[in-house]
Amino acid sequence: MTHRQPTTSEDEMANTHNSWDQECDVLVVGSGGGALTGAYGAAARGLDTLVIEKTAYFGGTTAYAGAGLWLPGNPAQERGGLTDSADLGRAYFRAVVGDATPHELQDAYxxxxxxxxxxxxxxxxxxxxxxxxxxxxxxxxxxxxGRAVFPVDLPAPVAAHPLLDAIRLPAWAERLGLPIPDGPLTDGRALIGRLLLALESTGRGRTLLNTALTRLLTEAGRVVGAEAGHTGRTLRIRARRGVLLAAGGFEANAELRREWQGLPGADWTMGAPGGNTGQALLAAVEAGAATALLDEAWWCPSLRFPDGSAAFTLGLHGGIFVDGSGRRFANESLPYDRMGRRLLAAKAGTTPDNPVWWIFDGRFGDQLPGITVVPADRTAFTEAGLWHTADTLGGLAERIGVDSAALRSTVQAFNGYAADGVDADFHRGEDPYDLFFAQGGGANPCLVPIEQGPYHAVQIVLGDLGTKGGVRIDARARVLREDGTPIPGLYAAGNTSASVSGPTYPGPGAPIGSAMVFGHLAALDLAGQG
Known part of the structure; x- marks a missing residue:
């Protein structure tokens, strides 16, 4: 894809400043955890701050998340009795990420x-x-x-509240068309609600929903504002201090995913619908931004749904994954991004015609032996050919189109490992993460034998929690040009920027946690305190 750079004359003509529709000190594009942390940080320091959100809801994909935050050495850990520090976090992060990203960026996080x-x-x-x-x-x-901290549940408002009432629903409710759940706001919705209330309390934060960034406006190489579509017209927004791009990745843009990632489309992402099309990234590129990690995402195994979408799946406590040959190819209890990368490496589950099958037995009844963020209706899945059941393994193999002898051999070997308590092939159950979700008994609770008919096979595909490639930033969250110099007035955080963790996912909450830190650093710099 070719991204056209504006000429100097176009730049000057586009930015005659007698026609601003809105003015602010800081314009924040997006409303997830990183965006709202940056917006609150700017507003709390006395800056007039405007948040624009493309969709009708606040929160982006953060609202879907469990909202664990990987933030070493923080006060909430101390209150919880956990002794952590930046140095301990750095030792771990450096060991996992290595030299994949600049050390000064890692240290800033x-x-x-x-x-x-x-x-x-x-x-x-x-x-x-x-x-x-x-x-x-x-x-x-x-x-x-673990060292993750989470937002405390937020009590539901007792009366209508224009900000809290506009927070995106949980993924399961939105995907299934269910009403807003009763009770407190939890997980990612609690984080978004708390940050919105904090922003509101400053008296210097404004928000506009249904407002989509279309381009950045520059003057003499500096970003001075943006154009955005709102209710059928174009708003020209002046940002006196600068613009923070924190609008998610390009996970919902099928064209960009085909071009940059070699994937068939964008149907299997957990990105919130209506956003995450990469427009903020493209606008930054047009303004001269350098990019990195465009082939990367926060990968995860996902349950394929009858409508063609997919939903994040984790925490297996039963069953195995097999590829088209009927054989296992990884430790099914791996952390989800690591398991997603095994799918990529095995070239399994990456297209509709090379599915992975989750094989388990009748001891689980109609329930999947794992966590799916959107519940599956067995009848609908069966009708769509995504859930198969048979009285024998041979019959199941025939239904899903894999070699019967291979599947029987795979299950026989796995059952032997379950009896012995040792997975000789992939070492399932030897890591604390594996055991965190285990519910079985015996010598190894992660290894539950597959021996009670009827037998089931449910289709698994490669999904993601969002892309993680984007514009390059420095330790102050400033967007960089190809020559490494910052673009004045332009900042980025979250999935709009190239992730500080490179091609790895170190721990729960690294995506949102790092987005929040760089949103915080952007606000400091915008306020002249960086």
Whole structure:
């Protein structure tokens, strides 16, 4: 894809400043965790801040998330009795990420993680708590029980509240067309709600929904504002201090995914619908931004749905994954991004005609032996050919089109490993993360034998939680040109930027946690405190 650069004359003509529709100190594009952290940070420091959100809902994909935040050495960990530090986090992060991203960028993330939490918790609307969830790699500095903190549940408003009422629904409710659940806001919705309340409390934060960025406006090489579509017209928005792009990745853009990632389309992402088309990234490229990691995503195995979409699946406590040959190819209990990368490496589950099958037995009844963020209706899945059942393994193999002898041999070997307690092929159950979700008994609770008919096979494909390639940024979240110099007035965080973790996913909450830290750093720089 060719991205046309505007000529100098076009640039000058587009930016005569007698026709601004809106003015602010800081324009924030997006409304996920990174965007709202940056918006609150700017507004709390006295800057007039405008948040624009492309869709009708606040929160982006953050609203779907469990909202664990990987932020080493923060006050919420200390309150929870966990002793962590930036140095411990750095040792682990460096061991996992290595030289895949600049060390100064990694240090900016790690060294400012605790400060970000402390700054946010200075506002009475924001509160976090520690909950166990293991780090994803066996490396120095790892916490086997995890170091992630989560937003405390937010009580539902007792009356209509224009901000809280516009938070995106949980993924399961939105995908299935169900009403807003009763009770408090939890997980990612609690994080978005708390950040929106904090922003509102400053008296300097404004929001516009249904407002889609179309281009950045520059003057003499500096970003001075943006154009955005809103209710059928174009708004020209002046940003006196600068623009923070935190609008997610390009996971919903099928053309870009084919071009940059070699995937057939964009149907299997968990990105929130209506956004995440890469427009912020493309606008930054047109303004001269350099990019990196465009072939990367936060991968995950996903359950394929009858409508062609897919839903994030994790925490297996039963069954095995087999490819088209009827054989296992990985430890099914791996952390989800690592399992997604095994799917990529095996070239399995990446297109509709090379599915992976989740094989399990009748002991689980009509329930899937794992966690899917959107529940599956067995009848609908069976009718769509995505859930097959047979009284024998041979009959199941025939239904899913794999070699019967290979599938029987695979299951026989796995059952032997379950009896012995040792997975000789892929070492399932030997890592704290594997055991975190285990529910079985015996010598190895991760290895539940497949021996009670009827037998089931459910289709699994390669999904993602969003792309992680985007514009290059520095340690102050400033967007960089190809020559490494910053573009004045332009900042980025979250999946609009190239991830600080490179091609790895170190632990629960690294995507949102790093987005929040770089949103925080952008606000500091915009306020002249960086």
């Amino acid at each position: 790690i060294d400012n993680a605790g400060e970000t939490v402390a700054f946010l918790e200075d506002n009475p609307h924001v509160r976090f708590e520690y909950r166990p969830f293991p780090d994803y790699f066996a490396a120095p500095g790892r916490f086997d029980a």
